Amino acid sequence: MSAQCQVFATNFNPNGVRMGNKVLRQRLRGPALAAYYPRRVATIKDVREEFGPGLDTWEDAEEDRFEYIDELKERGKGAPKKKSAPPTTKPGAGGKRR
Amino acid sequence: MSMFRAKKLDLGCFIKPRTIRDHTKRLVFEKFEPERQALRYIIRNTTLPPRVRAEAQLQLTQMHSYTRGTQIRNRCIMGGQGRGVLRDFKMTRFQFRMEAMAGNIPGMKRASW
Numbered sequence: 001m002s003a004q005c006q007v008f009a010t011n012f013n014p015n016g017v018r019m020g021n022k023v024l025r026q027r028l029r030g031p032a033l034a035a036y037y038p039r040r041v042a043t044i045k046d047v048r049e050e051f052g053p054g055l056d057t058w059e060d061a062e063e064d065r066f067e068y069i070d071e072l073k074e075r076g077k078g079a080p081k082k083k084s085a086p087p088t089t090k091p092g093a094g095g096k097r098r
Numbered sequence: 099m100s101m102f103r104a105k106k107l108d109l110g111c112f113i114k115p116r117t118i119r120d121h122t123k124r125l126v127f128e129k130f131e132p133e134r135q136a137l138r139y140i141i142r143n144t145t146l147p148p149r150v151r152a153e154a155q156l157q158l159t160q161m162h163s164y165t166r167g168t169q170i171r172n173r174c175i176m177g178g179q180g181r182g183v184l185r186d187f188k189m190t191r192f193q194f195r196m197e198a199m200a201g202n203i204p205g206m207k208r209a210s211w
Binding site: 017018019020021022023024026028029030031033034036037038039040041 | 107108109110111117120121124125127128129131132135138139140141142143144145167170172173175188
């Protein structure tokens with residue numbers, strides 16, 4: 001029996017004493033569990049941020065968005081222009097009281 | 099817990115707070131697994147002095163809950179759901195149905211006989 005244990009590199013334990021070896025025999029589950037969710041991959045936006053805005057890139061979703069905005073503007077339904085001057089308060093309106 | 103969380107978001111799937119939390123737990127578990135297993139070995143080993151084993155028990159119970167494997171739960175990568183997730187596809191049964199019917203899962207087709 002002891003020879004068998006030597007050959008197969010197992011613990012010689014004829015009395016069946018609890019040595020906790022079953023814990024050592026277990027495989028580590030961590031790497032498999034940690035790889036469950038797909039990791040973040042580099043996007044076109046990331047590339048632009050990294051290498052500057054001078055880069056020529058093509059992003060389908062973004063192009064679609066620009067096209068849609070142009071369409072809206074043609075129909076006169078686009079977002080209003082940003083104001084250059086600070087808003088002037090009307091004398092009657094009051095504004096936020098503090 | 100925020101001290102374990104990655105500073106920059108490193109997930110590429112559907113994200114909601116619970117998904118981030120679960121991902122963090124997974125990473126923490128991976129990091130502390132050898133330590134936990136070592137303590138577990140000491141506790142299970144009856145040939146060691148009782149005092150050492152009791153200390154190991156205490157140490158194991160004092161570890162953070164995020165280092166515990168039972169805290170991890172598989173969540174849907176398409177919708178972040180925690181229930182009804184098919185392990186093989188990492189998706190909830192409904193998301194799986196939608197994807198399968200759209201033909202996004204290779205080799206998957208509706209049973210018919």
